Amino acid sequence: MSESGKLDLNLLNIFLEVFRLKSITLAADSLGMTQPGVSGALKRLQQQIGTDLFIREGRGITPTNAAIQLAIQIEPALQGINSAIGTLKQFDNQQYRQFRILVNESALAKIQPIVEADQTLGKIAIEFNMVPNNEEDLLNSLSMQKADLAIDIHYPKVNGYKTQKVQDDELVLIARKGHPRIDGTIDQVQFYSEKHVTFRMRRSNQYTADYFTTLPLKERKISAECDSLIAMCALISASDCIGSTSRYIANRFANQFQLQVLALPFETIPVQQYMIWHKRTDNHPSHQWLRDKILQYLKSSQ
Structure with a gap:
């Protein structure tokens, strides 16, 4: 401990960032500091408390048991302090x-x-x-x-993050107006007999229809796979393929791409957006x- 017997809160904030990211380099980027600055802060903290907090392991670092226990005890307190300080700062939308x-x-x-x-x-x-x-x-x-x-x-x-549901939507099927076999409704037999333009969701790596149906879907005839819902609408408007998307996207672009918006012939779960x-x-x-x-x-x- 230092001569004054007090720990520098800035050192504890730096320690928590290194602990959370398991990297001095990433912590330096996050805090807007240099790597030597972060390393020096950790060294001072270790000297003050009299124990090692991280050990080298390969190209990275691993927290010691002392570091784990320290993080568990101080993180809630520091979050409370930072939140209290944050509430005192006024937000002005006339400042850039x-x-x-x-x-x-x-x-x-x-x-x-x-x-x-x-x-x-x-x-x-x-x-x-x-x-x-x-x-x-x-x-x-x-x-x-x-x-x-x-x-x-x-x-x-994951601890450390907050979420809030902000909107509900639902999955629908789209096909072009004037489709030779589909007009207003579609059953399961038709669903599997038609060719599909699919959208693979970015983080789940699943097709939209598979993710939002309650039961597993059988293999379909895939004509094209898109990474854009709007591109999928454009392809379906110019072919006899079908595809699944949210009702919002379907309704938003139905007139522009001359699309039918249909109920899926399967039970689906809500499409929910989160902040x-x-x-x-x-x-x-x-x-x-x-x-x-x-x-x-x-x-x-x-």
Whole structure:
């Protein structure tokens, strides 16, 4: 312990970031520090408490048992302190601030046009990027503050992150108007006899229809696989293939692509959208403002 007998809270925050990311390099990026600065902070903390906190293992680092116990005890307290400080800071939309939001295609189609038309944003800018293909990248983006918020149909069940369901949708089938065999309804026999344009969801790596039906689907005749729901609508409009998408996307582009919107001949589960964010930002006025804005946008798009 130092001569004053007091620990520097900044050292504890740096320790927790290294502990959480298991990397001095990633922690330095997250904290906006240099790697030597993070290493020096860890060294000072270890000297103050008189024990090693990390050991080298291959090219990375592994926390000692002392580090694990320290993190368990101090993380809730530091989160409370950071939240209390955050609530004292006022948010002003007349001061420039850029938010970055990770979204799936359906959320992007809903929100981006509303943001562009919003005259109440002041000097606030909102940038949208697609959600990463895997959950680890998504969590790292939120943890390292490369993104402020994410909106997706999946949500991580991991400590340190918060989620809120923001919208319900449902899965439907689309086919072109004037289809030679389909007009208004479709049964299971027709479903399996037609060729399909499929959409493989980014993080689950499953086709949409397989993910949102209650029973496993049999093998289908696949004509094309898309990574864009709008591209799927365009392909179906120009062929006799069929495909599955959310009702919002189907209704939004039905007239533009001359599509029929049909009920699936299977029992489905709801298509639910979630907001996802890191707990450390939960009480920050700027982040509360952002979440409230997103809820307003989604409500107005219903």
